[in-house]
Amino acid sequence: MQNVAEKIGRANHGLLLLIIAALGWAVPGAAYLLLGETKRACLVFITIALTFTVGIYVGSIGVVDPVTDGIGILGRLNPWYLAQVLNSPAVFLIGDATAAGAYPVYGKPQEIGQLYTSISGLLNLLCVINCIYIAHAGPGATKERQNVE
Amino acid sequence: MLNNTAWLLAAFTAPEDIKMNPQSMLWMLPLAAAVAIVYKATKLSKITARHFLKETAVLFASIVVFIIAAAAVLWFVTWLAIE
Numbered sequence: 001m002q003n004v005a006e007k008i009g010r011a012n013h014g015l016l017l018l019i020i021a022a023l024g025w026a027v028p029g030a031a032y033l034l035l036g037e038t039k040r041a042c043l044v045f046i047t048i049a050l051t052f053t054v055g056i057y058v059g060s061i062g063v064v065d066p067v068t069d070g071i072g073i074l075g076r077l078n079p080w081y082l083a084q085v086l087n088s089p090a091v092f093l094i095g096d097a098t099a100a101g102a103y104p105v106y107g108k109p110q111e112i113g114q115l116y117t118s119i120s121g122l123l124n125l126l127c128v129i130n131c132i133y134i135a136h137a138g139p140g141a142t143k144e145r146q147n148v149e
Numbered sequence: 150m151l152n153n154t155a156w157l158l159a160a161f162t163a164p165e166d167i168k169m170n171p172q173s174m175l176w177m178l179p180l181a182a183a184v185a186i187v188y189k190a191t192k193l194s195k196i197t198a199r200h201f202l203k204e205t206a207v208l209f210a211s212i213v214v215f216i217i218a219a220a221a222v223l224w225f226v227t228w229l230a231i232e
Binding site (some may be wrong): 043047058112 | 163184
């Protein structure tokens with residue numbers, strides 16, 4: 001997998017970064033796999049998938065709601081939804097199923113579900129950015145950064 | 150098999166019953182653990198089980214201690230406002 005990344009990177013560096021971003025968004029941790037970081041990929045995938053799953057188990061799929069009742073800065077778009085779709089494009093399918101309001105959820109389960117699903121999305125964004133950084137700066141990027149700190 | 154799958158999927162369509170009580174604050178612990186694990190997975194140059202667990206445990210404890218400290222400060226401010 002790492003050889004594939006190197007080949008693409010030599011041919012077109014910008015394309016490699018785009019592929020890494022898309023892959024990291026599609027499946028949490030998959031971009032690390034492409035970069036040859038198997039342990040990181042497993043850790044990230046298991047943690048993010050588990051956090052998201054716990055979120056929708058506690059609050060039901062109703063916590064992934066693309067529309068709000070009121071009108072805010074983003075119109076009727078729910079700001080939590082923006083963080084939730086960072087988990088994977090598959091969240092759009094859940095959002096499509098819940099948009100009609102068939103799965104209402106209130107109170108503490110909604111609060112916990114929203115927090116878990118949104119934070120797992122933001123953690124995935126952190127991983128995607130980290131993968132792009134490693135792909136751009138080279139495999140030693142993480143080590144160098146830690147030494148600076 | 151089909152029944153089990155249907156039951157499993159159905160579990161995701163109705164919320165769990167979680168009461169609004171002090172114990173519900175414990176739900177922050179798995180989330181703090183997830184943040185610590187993913188953050189350290191992106192940060193460490195080389196991942197070995199012992200080093201990773203140690204670093205993650207330290208970060209997890211830091212997050213929890215900070216949240217407790219923030220809660221204590223907020224409680225004290227509320228107490229001052231009420232008394």
